[in-house]
Amino acid sequence: MTHTIPPARTNCPKCGKTSDIVLMELPDDKSSIVSACCEALIPHLNEDAPVLIVDGHLVCPYGDCGAVGEIVELDVATRDNELSIDPDQPGVIKASLGDHSFEADGYECRKCTRSVTIPNGYEIERD
Ligand SMILES: [Zn+2]
Ligand SMILES: [Zn+2]
Numbered sequence: 001m002t003h004t005i006p007p008a009r010t011n012c013p014k015c016g017k018t019s020d021i022v023l024m025e026l027p028d029d030k031s032s033i034v035s036a037c038c039e040a041l042i043p044h045l046n047e048d049a050p051v052l053i054v055d056g057h058l059v060c061p062y063g064d065c066g067a068v069g070e071i072v073e074l075d076v077a078t079r080d081n082e083l084s085i086d087p088d089q090p091g092v093i094k095a096s097l098g099d100h101s102f103e104a105d106g107y108e109c110r111k112c113t114r115s116v117t118i119p120n121g122y123e124i125e126r127d
Pocket of ligand 2: 060066110111112114
């Protein structure tokens, strides 16, 4: 379902023509601002758009990028690394990789570096 948003017009990121912009309601209660001609997501009017899943690939949702397989998770890792002295190596303090936990900090497209979100119905599983 789409709604026209008067009176703004912008350049369509996909075909480059000046286009009306419309609000497209997504199935997960979110909505995106897209061009009326191609329904291409307009980057500067949206933030954190959900990644598109196309043929089993993660696709950048922004109309002027659309990179395939370039979505990355940004995370922060906190580790407790135990320090020890090795008697055979004077002047060296060793740090062993200890327990670590990762916390997702968000997701972005590596190509256009804009932030994206994980679509509803998907969750991240780390191996
Ligand atoms: Zn267009
Ligand atoms: Zn992108």
